[in-house]
Amino acid sequence: MYLKKNAAIFVRESFHKLLYIYDSIVVKFVKRKDGVDFRKNVLPENLGEDYDYDKFVHYVPSRSWQIKKVIKILKITENDSIIDIGCGKGKAIYDFSNYKFKHIGGLELNEELAGIAKENMKILNLPDVEIYRDNALNFNNYDKYNHFYFYDPFNFEIFKTVIHNILENYKKKPREITVIYQHVRDHDKVLNEIDGFEMYRSYRNPVRIIIYKYNPSRKG
């Protein structure tokens, strides 16, 4: 029984690793024929003066199978809207566009990446997607959105400030909020410290992903 369980884990993890290696090669080198660019070719040293390398994470795109699983868990309806905070070239946004979201947005600090994301949305004929070029530390234009997706854009401290910005926006417009963080290091501590956030799911795919819901009326 013990051996069988370990063998199953080994096979699953090996499969994930192979998928990751294959995907990394495609993601790094292959530019799509239609001109869409989701490649990982903007290095941290090219990210511009406003980039604080100790706090911000450079561009790496989400993988479609990771987004697929997140969407399955969220059970979205046509009243749901999502924003990708640190959207890079818009790969996760593109994956979100395959589902019935009312609004889809992306926020990106780096000008070059935000420009590529806008160009990608044009080629992909997604005119309703909104790309905002701003630093998440200062941004608060969240009224439209109830799902907040992060693929590891920054460290614990910045995440804490951004979550407080989102909660400021919530005071103005109360609604059920979901925070999805992919590649968690210590980011869950931020959410655990705030009354009203409850963990909904936590899993590995292959990096750690957490989904928290915010509903302050549930807690005393």
Ligand SMILES: C[S@@+](CC[C@H](N)C(=O)[O-])C[C@H]1O[C@@H](n2cnc3c(N)ncnc32)[C@H](O)[C@@H]1O
């Ligand atoms: C790991 S990539 C994720 C890309 C995209 N979300 C995806 O899933 O395909 C993290 C992105 O966050 C952006 N970022 C880092 N700090 C940011 C900040 N303070 N405000 C907005 N975007 C930021 C980076 O430039 C980078 O494009």
